[in-house]
Amino acid sequence: MTAALRFDPIRLPEKCEQLRKEVRAFLAEEIAAGTFDPHKPNREDTDAPEFSRRVGAKGWLGMTWPKKYGGQERSFLERYVVTEEMRVANAPTRRFFVADRQSGPVLIKYAPEHIKMEILPRICRGEICFAIGMSEPNSGSDLFAAKTRATKTDGGYLINGTKIWTSSAHIADYMIAIFRTSQPTKENRRHGLTQFLVKMKQPGIQVNPIGQITGQYEFNEVVFTDFFVPDDHVLGEVDGAWKQATSELAYERSGPERFLETYYVLTELVRAVGPNPDTRSAEGIGRLVAQLHTMRRMSVSVAGMLEAGKEPVVEASIVKDIGTVWEQQLPHRVRDLAAFVEETATNRETLERQLDFAIKTAPKLTIQGGTTEVLRGIIARGLGLR
Amino acid sequence: MAESDNIVVETAEKIFADLADPQTINNDKKNSWQAPLWQALSEAGLPLSWVPDDLGGSGASLADGFALLNAAGRFAVSVPLAETMLAGWLLAQAKIASPEGEMTVLPASPKDRITLDADGSLSGRSRGVPFAKAAKHFAVLAHGKDGVSIALLDAAKARIETGLNVGYDHSDTVTLDKVQPVTLKAAPKGFDQTTMLLMGGVARSLQIAGALESMLDISVRYSNERVAFEKKISKFQAVQHNLARLAGESAAALAAATSAADAIANAKAFDDEVYLEAASAKIRCAEAAEKGGAIAHQVHGAIGFTLEHILHRYSLRALAWRDDFGSESYWAVELGKLVANRGADELWPLVASR
Numbered sequence: 001m002t003a004a005l006r007f008d009p010i011r012l013p014e015k016c017e018q019l020r021k022e023v024r025a026f027l028a029e030e031i032a033a034g035t036f037d038p039h040k041p042n043r044e045d046t047d048a049p050e051f052s053r054r055v056g057a058k059g060w061l062g063m064t065w066p067k068k069y070g071g072q073e074r075s076f077l078e079r080y081v082v083t084e085e086m087r088v089a090n091a092p093t094r095r096f097f098v099a100d101r102q103s104g105p106v107l108i109k110y111a112p113e114h115i116k117m118e119i120l121p122r123i124c125r126g127e128i129c130f131a132i133g134m135s136e137p138n139s140g141s142d143l144f145a146a147k148t149r150a151t152k153t154d155g156g157y158l159i160n161g162t163k164i165w166t167s168s169a170h171i172a173d174y175m176i177a178i179f180r181t182s183q184p185t186k187e188n189r190r191h192g193l194t195q196f197l198v199k200m201k202q203p204g205i206q207v208n209p210i211g212q213i214t215g216q217y218e219f220n221e222v223v224f225t226d227f228f229v230p231d232d233h234v235l236g237e238v239d240g241a242w243k244q245a246t247s248e249l250a251y252e253r254s255g256p257e258r259f260l261e262t263y264y265v266l267t268e269l270v271r272a273v274g275p276n277p278d279t280r281s282a283e284g285i286g287r288l289v290a291q292l293h294t295m296r297r298m299s300v301s302v303a304g305m306l307e308a309g310k311e312p313v314v315e316a317s318i319v320k321d322i323g324t325v326w327e328q329q330l331p332h333r334v335r336d337l338a339a340f341v342e343e344t345a346t347n348r349e350t351l352e353r354q355l356d357f358a359i360k361t362a363p364k365l366t367i368q369g370g371t372t373e374v375l376r377g378i379i380a381r382g383l384g385l386r
Numbered sequence: 387m388a389e390s391d392n393i394v395v396e397t398a399e400k401i402f403a404d405l406a407d408p409q410t411i412n413n414d415k416k417n418s419w420q421a422p423l424w425q426a427l428s429e430a431g432l433p434l435s436w437v438p439d440d441l442g443g444s445g446a447s448l449a450d451g452f453a454l455l456n457a458a459g460r461f462a463v464s465v466p467l468a469e470t471m472l473a474g475w476l477l478a479q480a481k482i483a484s485p486e487g488e489m490t491v492l493p494a495s496p497k498d499r500i501t502l503d504a505d506g507s508l509s510g511r512s513r514g515v516p517f518a519k520a521a522k523h524f525a526v527l528a529h530g531k532d533g534v535s536i537a538l539l540d541a542a543k544a545r546i547e548t549g550l551n552v553g554y555d556h557s558d559t560v561t562l563d564k565v566q567p568v569t570l571k572a573a574p575k576g577f578d579q580t581t582m583l584l585m586g587g588v589a590r591s592l593q594i595a596g597a598l599e600s601m602l603d604i605s606v607r608y609s610n611e612r613v614a615f616e617k618k619i620s621k622f623q624a625v626q627h628n629l630a631r632l633a634g635e636s637a638a639a640l641a642a643a644t645s646a647a648d649a650i651a652n653a654k655a656f657d658d659e660v661y662l663e664a665a666s667a668k669i670r671c672a673e674a675a676e677k678g679g680a681i682a683h684q685v686h687g688a689i690g691f692t693l694e695h696i697l698h699r700y701s702l703r704a705l706a707w708r709d710d711f712g713s714e715s716y717w718a719v720e721l722g723k724l725v726a727n728r729g730a731d732e733l734w735p736l737v738a739s740r
């Protein structure tokens with residue numbers, strides 16, 4: 001038996017291709033109607049509540065979830081197609097993508113039935129937005145150093161402390177967060193954290209926007225002061241969040257969003273060089289396309305593993321490691337290759353504007369959702385080195 | 387394409403394990419292991435896996451043959467197994483029966499061309515032909531005034547200048563000067579030199595991926611044995627992260643190669659989607675051979691740089707295989723031209739076609 005990880009060549013079934021056509025037609029209509037401009041990834045209005053509802057109405061949110069919660073009971077491969085088409089079109093998915101990708105699945109696994117019945121259908125309708133409360137001012141990658149406290153009180157918990165780098169907290173209706181309910185033990189430093197569902201936009205929660213180097217304000221500091229969370233908002237085992245946090249990672253880390261975040265600059269490069277590129281441009285584009293194709297095949301393969309009920313945590317970490325390093329380098333490679341593009345190229349201004357934004361975006365890609373260093377640690381453990 | 391769920395691969399792996407143990411053959415300076423290995427492979431019908439029964443082969447599926455090449459890569463065997471398989475496959479395209487014994491294919495580079503003259507003879511020069519010196523016959527793709535033909539040639543009628551690639555395997559220059567073929571037939575409609583080179587490129591991709599699997603294995607094993615600064619080097623985070631990257635390169639190579647193999651095995655024609663798969667596999671596997679091989683050597687330190695250690699059997703061969711049937715630079719230019727020619731808005735539909 002070799003240590004090598006196999007990514008079997010999963011092909012998307014025919015029904016996915018039909019779905020892809022529907023998604024493309026829908027997005028084309030939205031673009032024509034002026035909902036968003038696919039050439040402007042850096043627009044201000046990344047939050048689009050009406051668009052979110054229309055995506056929900058199509059049945060494309062919570063696609064894999066049980067029907068009784070508003071889902072469609074469709075496959076991970078079908079969800080994959082919707083996700084990649086939205087991403088490539090630069091559709092404004094901010095309002096729903098966290099809920100659809102990971103908050104919903106966490107609720108399905110750990111929330112009490114009445115909470116599921118209340119919240120999941122609203123996610124599926126595209127009505128509500130979720131944030132994830134993991135990092136704190138003094139704990140980022142070291143998740144289990146979190147200090148924000150949940151103190152037991154009558155009928156629930158009182159929360160005190162600060163979460164930080166919380167994407168979308170300023171628009172979120174809910175947050176799934178981990179808080180400290182006990183101190184870690186000598187035997188297990190990961191003990192003592194509990195996962196909670198938090199209803200946002202209430203007294204006791206203050207959301208302070210943080211400016212990012214792209215000029216956007218997408219992440220926030222979230223301060224909790226004696227904020228009350230009822231008992232039925234505990235998700236899973238008290239003090240046992242460490243057992244729950246890892247299985248979700250395969251969903252979070254292997255999707256097409258992990259290599260397509262700066263994809264738009266490659267499209268514009270191809271447009272800029274035109275139908276008869278010089279050798280240098282042709283070779284550069286050929287290599288980038290080969291690398292992109294390979295990552296997508298790996299990512300689709302992981303979707304197939306999820307569909308088969310596996311927990312491909314190591315495989316997903318490899319996809320995210322290779323994918324995010326690639327999408328981080330992509331704007332710089334495109335800049336190299338565009339250096340000799342004719343001044344007269346019709347999309348020159350678009351490409352330059354996009355590069356400006358993509359180059360500023362690049363540094364975050366290997367940090368958010370699990371740093372490269374954390375991922376390589378997980379892969380090393382999978383290899384039996386730790 | 388799991389490694390042990392098909393009988394072809396199981397048979398091959400048993401033969402490799404018995405007769406091509408890496409340490410044993412690495413110690414054997416006279417290469418006396420090669421003849422018994424080739425004999426065992428031949429008796430099992432493996433070199434003619436892709437030749438139908440009625441043309442003298444064992445009629446395995448394309449998929450099984452690809453899996454066999456991946457296994458051969460894991461053992462980095464330096465006998466003309468892949469070359470004979472490709473030659474048999476090429477001849478079978480024109481319904482030409484395969485003879486016994488070692489074969490190879492030409493041309494092996496997109497720069498070279500063999501021409502078919504009006505008198506039915508073949509002329510031209512083909513460089514970098516793997517194992518030409520060892521081959522008894524050549525399967526040749528030739529261009530004549532009526533299009534593309536496929537021919538079986540007696541190797542003794544060609545002029546061969548021998549050479550070695552960076553993996554110490556034969557990579558020879560074959561010159562044909564009005565050589566009359568044993569058999570010559572028209573290639574099927576649509577079959578051309580690009581088709582043949584893509585098929586060769588996918589074969590090499592699977593071999594490179596296999597070699598990387600083995601490089602990862604022996605590097606992980608070594609890091610768990612070697613002690614430095616009073617601990618196993620596998621406990622150093624810098625080493626762990628290097629090995630994690632090697633695992634990523636190995637996985638990417640295997641994914642690209644098996645995906646391309648699957649695409650060809652199920653394709654009705656060599657269309658743009660198959661072209662993307664095959665060219666990408668060669669490009670990505672070649673890149674992985676460079677990046678992954680460098681890490682394997684770094685983990686091993688000086689011992690991996692010695693002839694007595696087996697690492698170079700995999701690392702150098704993986705690098706050498708990059709050059710056969712069009713280098714990654716060649717395929718990147720061709721793929722880039724294809725993409726540019728289709729236009730910017732057709733790139734994503736191509737990538738997302740499967």
